[in-house]
Amino acid sequence: MRKNVIAGNWKMNKVLTEANEFVEETVSKAPTNDKVEAIVCAPFPFLASLVEKTKGSSVKIGAQNMHFEESGAFTGEVSPVMLKDLGVTHVVLGHSERRELFAETDEIVNKKTHAAFDHGLIPIVCCGETLEQREANETKSHVETQIKAALKGLSEKQVAETIIAYEPIWAIGTGKTASSADANEVCAHIRNVVKAVTSQEIADQVIIQYGGSVKPANVDELLAQSDIDGALVGGASLEAASFLQLVEAGTK
Numbered sequence: 001m002r003k004n005v006i007a008g009n010w011k012m013n014k015v016l017t018e019a020n021e022f023v024e025e026t027v028s029k030a031p032t033n034d035k036v037e038a039i040v041c042a043p044f045p046f047l048a049s050l051v052e053k054t055k056g057s058s059v060k061i062g063a064q065n066m067h068f069e070e071s072g073a074f075t076g077e078v079s080p081v082m083l084k085d086l087g088v089t090h091v092v093l094g095h096s097e098r099r100e101l102f103a104e105t106d107e108i109v110n111k112k113t114h115a116a117f118d119h120g121l122i123p124i125v126c127c128g129e130t131l132e133q134r135e136a137n138e139t140k141s142h143v144e145t146q147i148k149a150a151l152k153g154l155s156e157k158q159v160a161e162t163i164i165a166y167e168p169i170w171a172i173g174t175g176k177t178a179s180s181a182d183a184n185e186v187c188a189h190i191r192n193v194v195k196a197v198t199s200q201e202i203a204d205q206v207i208i209q210y211g212g213s214v215k216p217a218n219v220d221e222l223l224a225q226s227d228i229d230g231a232l233v234g235g236a237s238l239e240a241a242s243f244l245q246l247v248e249a250g251t252k
Contacts, residue, residue, distance in 0.1 A: 002204075003037055004244050004249075004251075005037045005163060005207050006036060006038050006039070006230050006249075007038075007041055007230070007231070008039070009095070009232055009234050009237060010040045010042050010043060010235075011097070011234060011244060013043075014046070015146075019204060020046075022239075023059065027053065027054055030247055031058075031247060032058050032239070032246065033251040035250060035251050036230075036250030037060065038250075040054075041062035042061065042064070044064075044078055048086050051088060052086040056196075061087070062088060062089060063102050064092050066078050066079065066094070068092075068112045068115040069134060072092045075105040080115045080119035080121055082233070082235060083119070083121060083122075083148050086120065086224055090163070091124065092123075092124045092126065092165075093123045093147040093150075094109035094112070094125055096229060106145070106149035107126065107149070109149065113150055122161060125162055126145075126165050127166055128167040129142045129143060129169060129170075130170060134225060139168075139195075147193045148193060148197060150186070156202050159198050159206065160205040163195075163206075163207045165209040165211050171212025171243065172234065174213060180218075183210045184226060184228055187210060190227075191204075191208060208227060208228065208229050209228070209230045210228045210230075213234075214231040214236060215233075215236040216242055216245040218247050222241075223249055
């Protein structure tokens with residue numbers, strides 16, 4: 001039975017005091033339940049402090065990006081070695097903002113995915129289509145290309161441990177959300193893509209999140225779908241109260 005994974009992606013928001021207060025409240029109130037896992041994906045400057053504050057709790061701390069090299073002349077970058085040393089457990093890779101604003105390619109996402117596993121980090125690999133692609137009926141083919149590229153060269157065990165986040169770009173931060181049925185249809189297609197490159201057994205294990213204006217008002221309907229196993233959440237993860245509501249929904 002797959003668990004629900006609720007991951008908050010703060011993006012470039014908060015200062016350290018706010019981050020600490022958020023995590024302190026979340027740790028004190030987060031449900032301890034085998035059905036759900038809560039991850040806070042915070043900006044790099046906060047990671048060490050948040051890892052310390054979540055020790056002994058069920059809340060995990062993730063990064064929002066990383067370089068695929070272990071070290072070197074990459075000014076401004078952060079390596080998987082650094083993240084692992086801090087105690088970070090997860091890392092978001094291939095978010096549409098990284099792809100669109102920072103020119104990350106499918107090849108780069110694949111390299112980062114391999115690097116995450118090489119250093120004991122769990123990748124949250126993002127995929128999703130633009131509004132233009134959706135209107136041109138290219139959603140499934142585009143997402144399939146992204147997923148096959150991201151998983152290329154991974155072992156079946158690594159694929160099974162990968163978290164995949166389907167985030168239609170047109171729904172991120174816009175207030176628009178794919179209908180639960182539409183979101184589930186794409187997540188089911190992603191599962192079939194995983195099956196095609198591995199096996200039914202592996203596909204049944206892979207956690208597939210939905211992301212795109214997820215909030216307490218719509219999370220129950222989304223999580224009730226057959227192939228949606230949690231959410232990668234932006235705006236609604238910035239307040240502890242709403243993030244906790246999302247986590248609580250994952251226990252049902």
